Amino acid sequence: MNIANLFQSKKIVYSLEVFPPKKTSSVDTIYNTLYGLRGLPADFISVTYGAGGSDTQRSKTCEIASLIKSEYQIEPVSHLTCLNSTKEDIRQTLDSLKANGIQNILALRGDKGPAVTPKNDFTHANELAEFIKAYDPSFNVLGACYPECHCDSETIDQDIENLKLKIEAGASHLITQLFFNNNHFYEFMDKAIQKGITVPISAGIMPIINKSQIERTVSMCGASLPRAFSTMINKYADDPQALKDAGIAYAVNQIIDLISNDVRGIHLYTMNNVETASRITESIENIIKSQNRITKR
Numbered sequence: 200m201n202i203a204n205l206f207q208s209k210k211i212v213y214s215l216e217v218f219p220p221k222k223t224s225s226v227d228t229i230y231n232t233l234y235g236l237r238g239l240p241a242d243f244i245s246v247t248y249g250a251g252g253s254d255t256q257r258s259k260t261c262e263i264a265s266l267i268k269s270e271y272q273i274e275p276v277s278h279l280t281c282l283n284s285t286k287e288d289i290r291q292t293l294d295s296l297k298a299n300g301i302q303n304i305l306a307l308r309g310d311k312g313p314a315v316t317p318k319n320d321f322t323h324a325n326e327l328a329e330f331i332k333a334y335d336p337s338f339n340v341l342g343a344c345y346p347e348c349h350c351d352s353e354t355i356d357q358d359i360e361n362l363k364l365k366i367e368a369g370a371s372h373l374i375t376q377l378f379f380n381n382n383h384f385y386e387f388m389d390k391a392i393q394k395g396i397t398v399p400i401s402a403g404i405m406p407i408i409n410k411s412q413i414e415r416t417v418s419m420c421g422a423s424l425p426r427a428f429s430t431m432i433n434k435y436a437d438d439p440q441a442l443k444d445a446g447i448a449y450a451v452n453q454i455i456d457l458i459s460n461d462v463r464g465i466h467l468y469t470m471n472n473v474e475t476a477s478r479i480t481e482s483i484e485n486i487i488k489s490q491n492r493i494t495k496r
């Protein structure tokens with residue numbers, strides 16, 4: 200199923216993101232996570248791709264996406280990065296995705312860094328989107344976008360101009376980098392619409408449930424921390440359970456605000472944490488149901 204079509208039939212498209220187990224973790228961790236997530240009303244589940252990982256680790260993305268489809272009958276989205284791949288590598292991955300019936304691909308450049316050796320066949324995600332569409336137009340391509348601007352871009356206007364190239368290359372749906380201040384998302388949406396972007400955009404929300412996650416997340420994606428968020432973290436820093444409860448409540452509030460402002464796509468970065476994903480989903484399930492009911496009337 201082409202997940203971009205979901206936006207035609209549903210008022211809100213709700214999705215979850217999981218990642219393959221790290222080298223040091225048992226492979227069972229992801230099976231346990233998926234088993235725990237079963238039954239949550241996810242319209243699709245996306246599976247990340249370790250740009251700097253080994254071939255075996257990277258092939259896990261396809262394997263897990265395939266399991267999500269066959270075992271749980273949920274539509275998977277396979278992430279795919281290109282900076283560290285040759286065209287032949289990508290062709291082989293597409294062969295494997297196709298053979299496993301995976302139709303939706305999030306086309307990404309991948310981060311630059313010491314773990315990644317650029318192969319120089321691809322420089323940006325729009326080139327990967329174009330390559331996928333040329334390989335087989337029936338693949339549905341998604342792309343990433345950045346409400347607070349990608350760190351390689353000098354201005355958000357330039358970033359959005361570049362984003363348009365990804366859409367011209369075939370991306371039919373975008374998922375945002377995580378953010379903690381919804382105003383950044385609303386301002387980005389206004390700008391994107393002004394610049395003629397009309398594809399659906401899912402808002403990426405990551406619940407912060409422990410202190411170490413905050414430092415990692417901020418250094419990785421550069422999301423700014425609003426005052427209310429920092430106050431919350433400082434207040435509960437020494438009480439792990441309270442911090443977890445507050446982090447979940449913060450994410451739920453963000454999502455309720457987004458839905459109230461007619462945002463159509465919510466993408467939850469689950470961090471493979473079943474309890475957190477279940478608690479957040481439970482809190483917003485009735486809102487999503489009633490919004491979908493309103494559309495059908």
Ligand code: FAD
Pocket residue numbers: 246247248249250251278279280305306307308309310311322323324325343344349350351352357358359361362364365374375376377403
């Ligand atoms: P691009 O679209 O290529 O953009 C990168 C920068 O280049 C931006 O500044 C952009 O404005 C600029 N640019 C884009 N196109 C052009 C062009 N044609 N000419 C000049 N400049 C251009 N990383 C992983 O390794 N694995 C994952 O699974 C993964 N999943 C992600 C999921 C989401 C939803 C998001 C938001 C990010 C994810 N990332 C993942 C991180 C991502 O790989 C990095 O953010 C990376 O730095 C940029 O990827 P991109 O696809 O947005 O790149």
